[in-house]
Amino acid sequence: MNNLTKEGDVLFPNGKKPEALLQRILELSSISGDMILDSFLGSGSTAAVAHKMGRKYIGIEMGEHAYSHVHKRMKSVVSGEDQSGISKALNWKGGGGFKFYELAPSFITIDEFGNPVIDSFYNDTKLIRAMCKLLNYTFAPGQKDYWKHGKGQGNNSIYVTTQMLSVAMVQQYQTIKTNDKNM
Ligand SMILES: C[S@@+](CC[C@H](N)C(=O)[O-])C[C@H]1O[C@@H](n2cnc3c(N)ncnc32)[C@H](O)[C@@H]1O
Structure with a gap:
């Protein structure tokens, strides 16, 4: 837990999981190439670890930290700049890539009269x-x-x-x- 706050170079108090713990969980439950899903991505620890371990992954996050933490962190994982967490143990030098999608608003919204209409977006x-x-x-x-x-x-x-x-x-x-x- 010592360097947890520094992992991925993103601060995420009260919720960030250590990369080493996630590595252990992924070692026990998956093999290289498997798909990992974290639908509450937070600061992006699961995606960072899955990436470094050669897993495919999907992460979902509704907060602004999807941009300020996860996107930033994953770019630094891909470039190899991120040498925190499990990077040194895995001799992580960077590589690979990821796609970052933004969900569009719901297709149907309710207007002021209570009727379902197509969202003005x-x-x-x-x-x-x-x-x-x-x-x-x-x-x-x-x-x-x-x-x-x-x-x-x-x-x-x-x-x-x-x-x-x-x-x-x-x-x-x-x-x-x-x-x-x-x-
Ligand atoms: C405890 S944090 C996860 C921390 C993460 N394991 C880490 O190590 O950084 C939970 C996250 O789930 C997100 N969240 C909660 N409800 C959500 C939802 N319905 N869809 C997407 N993200 C959600 C919150 O914004 C928060 O960032």
Whole structure:
């Protein structure tokens, strides 16, 4: 516990776990290449140890310390600058990498009348991207066919709109599609 506060060069009083303890736990419960999940990442100790031990890992953190502690700490693990914790015992010299994602807000929010509505964060492009992702289409807006927002399996495409689609509009797309095929 002696140098715990200094580990990873991030201060995180009342919660930080020693890297050596986490190393012992990962040694007992996993092998190289296994996936480690810490959904309460705190200062990032689990991710730092998993990385140095050659494990894959997912860390989740809701606090600002995701940026101020975890991101900073992991960059220094990857560069090899972090020589604290278990680094010296493992002869850690750096290497590897990580992806850092920010969760978007919930898609649906409740408005002042108590109705579920799409969150204003989602402008047209974000809405289309989100629907493509959720419904397994590749985001690929058509250059000439404005109703093609994404590609699916085979010839399937997706059109995302917040407007009510009339039968006439659908028939119009159908006509253009049929004409395209005949050309
Ligand atoms: C005790 S700390 C973990 C400390 C970590 N083991 C370490 O060594 O640095 C718990 C963390 O869980 C985070 N947390 C709590 N609820 C959460 C949630 N629902 N989603 C993501 N993180 C959460 C808190 O912000 C806090 O940083």
